[in-house]
Amino acid sequence: MTTIRELRVLPPLAVARLGGAAEPMDNYTAETDPTEPLGPRRLRPAPTFHVDPGSGAITGADTPATLRFTDGHGKVRPVAPFLEVWALTDDDVLRPLTVDLLRDNGLTPEDVRWRVRVGNHKIQRRTYDDNDRIDADTEWFSDHVSHELMGVCANFLEDKFLPLGHARYLKPTPEFPGIRLRFTPAAGHVYGSAYTDRPTDPDPNVVDFLYDATRGKWRGHADQPGDPRLTIPAQIYAGDDGPDGSWVSRGYLDDECDGLVHVALDVSGRELTAFGRIGAGPPAYAPDVIPIRTVADELDQALHGPAATGQDTLEQARAVAEEVLRRATETVRLMNTEVMNGNTVDGRVDAASTMVRQDTADTGRLFEPIMAPSLVDAAAVLALHRNVLAALRSGTAPWFADVLRDHDEVGDLTAKGRRKMPALMRGADGRSLALTRRQVNLVRLAARQAIFRQATDEPGGPR
């Protein structure tokens, strides 16, 4: 008998994406083309689970003929991820938790318990009022019905709640015996705030009024200048100009959320528990593109540390270097680099919100384009990235490592400092983007190792 020792929920962080269509987004893959390494990733339909609305069982896994991101009626299809339960067994193997494995341990699918807790604390983050927290909790369940995530808030109007989506424990079947839960996010609506002591004008921007603007402070809230607790950037809420340059909240809220998916199972008298995380955000509107720096990169660095070590093979380092370059190319392809460089465009100086504008506004730095204005047409920048990849692959680009911005160079706003890569983009500290240190170190390992490749292909060489 294979004994279950521990549970895990995989993926540990699943991203859902809002949409108002009834049918969730189909599955697909995004693959690179080996013959065109910096070309677009190719999206291909993949086996898509069909969940029976009545039973909660998966009844099929067909591959759609074409990918459709909307429902044909102006609504976006939500991305509704599955979260699987895996079991660490007494043979030190991590394997999917299935009906058979449960049976081996004297258990049934009904013994599996789930609980989903999500929150939307955007308002509380601004007002500092704990009565503005919006939370939903399914409590523990083992059935296969769809559990609505009803966001409740002390400052909501009576009997109102914020719909934050659904969670459903899918009924295992002989064909699909895995233990899994599906999180379907909300529709992506905007909600409003209404007064209870005076009339509130209708607002075509909101689908409903949820928040009690008489009891709570969100409608009419204004971030106070000089308060070091403000979000960075501050004043990022729907609002209108108020007195003395203030930005006054309209009292809008959305149905994004994040939280935890807990699972529990009693095995031989021991309660085993695990959890994964979910979040609901906007659609990925360019689904064949991966951002230059992602949440996965953050977590990868947090798991493995910032340095490239002997456990990082040269092959892995080269793969990271190519992926960084590929992502940069993908972003450049969708970015107007002339505008973002701070060029004068159509006779307009400071033509858009750019790092050039931000640097000047935030620090008083001289306003001037980052690169020479004649060099940044999108076609030229794309060609440059292709050339860099070719040089990397041929082992003639050790210099590439030196043009990357180090994490502690983000305050270097000299002309040379601002031209480092990734250029024209903003990081989480508000200054020019730096990659994670682990990304940088792996790229450097790949770039510099290329010189010595003829001598040795093993990691641990010059770094």
Added chain:
Amino acid sequence: MSDDRIDPMNLTAQLHYSAAGNPPSTLPDSAISNAFPGLEFDIRNIWRRLLVGIELHESDNYVVGADPEHERLVGRRLLSVGDHDVVGALVGPTRPGSGSSRLTSADNPDGVTMLEWSNSLADVLADHVGQTVPCLFTSGPASKPVGKPSSLPDPRFEVVQLEVRALFAKSGTTGGDLAVIAEEMAGPGDLTRGLCSPWQNDYRECACYYWAASRPDYVNVEDTAAGTTTGNHWFAKDREPREYVLDNRFDSRLVSYDDLFRDWQGELRFIVDGKDAPEYRETEPDGDGR
């Protein structure tokens, strides 16, 4: 399930695991981390509680809360943890032709900038979890940014020993890290609390094109006879003429705040291979497959 087995110690495989039926846009590598403040998550929030006893601002070195034992640290600024600085110098020119110098101002008298927690604290997390490390704070409240002193001791600063908390949950069986962020580091709602409210506002407000995968800027791009390019602003209501309308929230050719609040799903277009994905229209609604 997608795969039969995973090495329980292979945290990378678990972090990147794609469950059966999930498209790539469900994975953490589809979510941006240049979070200012972010789109899917404001991932900066996972660092707020790294030092036991205090709570840091998600993106600043300002102490926003503390346990009773460290209450006196609230309102102060953290300058370094162990040997690792969390602020850096701001340097650049202020006039054409001039050299570069420290960029100071009334609001930033020392001319410093925060370094992202994820990078500045990476060594601390890698080397000191469960250990106590010396943390350099200002000696008193500091609402404005403060630079690190050139030497210590300095009466304006104080070193406090604080323990480093683990970022990831631990396996009850092996005692090792799991690939999931620990519950005590971020509860429900913590990873989205800093995002714009509502998020639709940020798509218009920010007008910053640092998130091309989720929020494209320059689409339907074509080469011109001059060897340059032309294309549409993603927010352009009409794709003809093929021209880039400079972003302006008052330009009626572009999607407005109200357009997004009311019908973002109808206004925004998916972009595949740099171009508008074919519009799909149907006369009868699909069934409910939840």
